[in-house]
Amino acid sequence: MLIEHENVKVEGTGSGFIWDKFEHIVGIPFLVANYHVFEKLGGLQQYAKGNSFSKEAKIVSFDPAYDIIVLKVDVEGNELKPVILGTSRDLHVGHSCFAIGNPYGYEHTLTTGVVSGFGREIPSPNGQAIRGAIQTDAAINSGNSGGPLIDSYGHVIGVNTSTFTHKVRMFIKEEHVVLYFG
Secondary structure (H helix, E strand, O other): EEEEOOOOOOOHEEEEEEEOOOHHHHHHEEEOOOOHHHOOOOOOOOEOOOOEEEEEEEEEEEEEOOOOEEEEEEEOOOOOOOOOOOOOOOOOOOEEEEEEEEHHHHHOOEEEEEEEEEEEEEEOOOOOOEEEEEEEEOOOOOOOOEEEEEOOOOOOOEEOOOOOOOOOEEEEEHHHHHHHOO
């Protein structure tokens, strides 16, 4: 899913994914993305663009300290499949992982890599540290931020983030996202 504003250049785009806690509520899915993408847009209306829709997204919850934002998108009439949640607790260094997103505005991009390390600390948009980030060597470029990092089974194990660590790629564990749907 591409997150953008119609008047914003490519550098204002990011990725996200459909997360519907109740999975049976097809018409009102939740979208997870990185907070810093929306912060750059300066409070303008946000749009979620998928294969068959372009709809306004409403902010439900956000945490700048963890660079997470949850949006609500009414896509009535569009059949969407929410992600399947995995867990980062069972990961080991060397496990395969795949970053999905829209780097530089190119939609439907997949990069591959392995888990490289655990317990990393990266700066968040507000300057505080995001503790417990996981390192990967999968390419996570501008526009991949907010997209899902998946395991070999296609289960989401984290949220890609690239803005603050251009040389070392990180993702935020899925456990941090679960907190917003508690």
